[in-house]
Amino acid sequence: EPEVTQTPSHQVTQMGQEVILRCVPISNHLYFYWYRQILGQKVEFLVSFYNNEISEKSEIFDDQFSVERPDGSNFTLKIRSTKLEDSAMYFCASSEYVGYNTEAFFGQGTRLTVV
Amino acid sequence: ELKVEQNPLFLSMQEGKNYTIYCNYSTTSDRLYWYRQDPGKSLESLFVLLSNGAVKQEGRLMASLDTKARLSTLHITAAVHDLSATYFCAVDTVVNTGNQFYFGTGTSLTVIP
Numbered sequence: 671e672p673e674v675t676q677t678p679s680h681q682v683t684q685m686g687q688e689v690i691l692r693c694v695p696i697s698n699h700l701y702f703y704w705y706r707q708i709l710g711q712k713v714e715f716l717v718s719f720y721n722n723e724i725s726e727k728s729e730i731f732d733d734q735f736s737v738e739r740p741d742g743s744n745f746t747l748k749i750r751s752t753k754l755e756d757s758a759m760y761f762c763a764s765s766e767y768v769g770y771n772t773e774a775f776f777g778q779g780t781r782l783t784v785v
Numbered sequence: 786e787l788k789v790e791q792n793p794l795f796l797s798m799q800e801g802k803n804y805t806i807y808c809n810y811s812t813t814s815d816r817l818y819w820y821r822q823d824p825g826k827s828l829e830s831l832f833v834l835l836s837n838g839a840v841k842q843e844g845r846l847m848a849s850l851d852t853k854a855r856l857s858t859l860h861i862t863a864a865v866h867d868l869s870a871t872y873f874c875a876v877d878t879v880v881n882t883g884n885q886f887y888f889g890t891g892t893s894l895t896v897i898p
Contacts, residue, residue: 701884703885703886705886711890712873712888712889712890712891713828713873713875713886713888714888715885715886715887718885726885759825761827761828763886765884768884773833773884774877774884774886775830776827776828776830777827778826778827779826779827779828781825
């Protein structure tokens with residue numbers, strides 16, 4: 671069964687360093703998303719991406735964050751200068767199209783630890 | 786802003802007992818999702834409820850949706866230890882740029898032998 675895959679599963683980085691989280695959405699999907707879950711808290715929307723541009727973003731998604739689809743298969747989230755509070759589980763999701771008859775599928779997550 | 790509230794936040798129950806988790810939301814969304822999350826793991830999709838009155842069952846879990854009351858329930862029947870996890874409900878809003886999910890705060894369930 672097709673699935674969204676994320677790499678790495680766990681990343682440890684020093685404060686101030688740049689990190690890139692990678693996602694391979696399901697191949698025929700056109701809409702891509704990043705969500706974040708700080709430990710013990712709920713899952714929060716970060717950004718959605720369609721047609722090679724950001725379509726929606728939350729207040730969390732500030733100038734430190736960027737997303738890119740560098741090729742036909744990968745979808746990346748970059749955090750330019752990590753802070754301790756960026757430590758969280760980051761989930762990528764994708765959907766084939768939008769509408770009430772579609773569903774978004776989540777990847778297994780990347781646990782980011784900033785030290 | 787769309788709000789999704791779950792209760793209880795924490796639930797400790799004995800094996801064999803029944804209980805219900807409630808999910809209230811503030812929008813007119815017709816779609817509601819239930820996910821299970823084990824510690825440090827991803828979100829496992831349990832149910833997708835697509836219309837008013839929808840009821841779905843899988844094993845000891847049954848989910849229902851009342852869109853008029855903006856309420857969904859996740860009922861646990863004869864709980865077993867393996868059901869210990871955090872359960873999230875979520876609604877999504879459909880805009881022309883994608884489906885944006887709003888998650889509840891989660892219910893941490895512990896089933897005690």
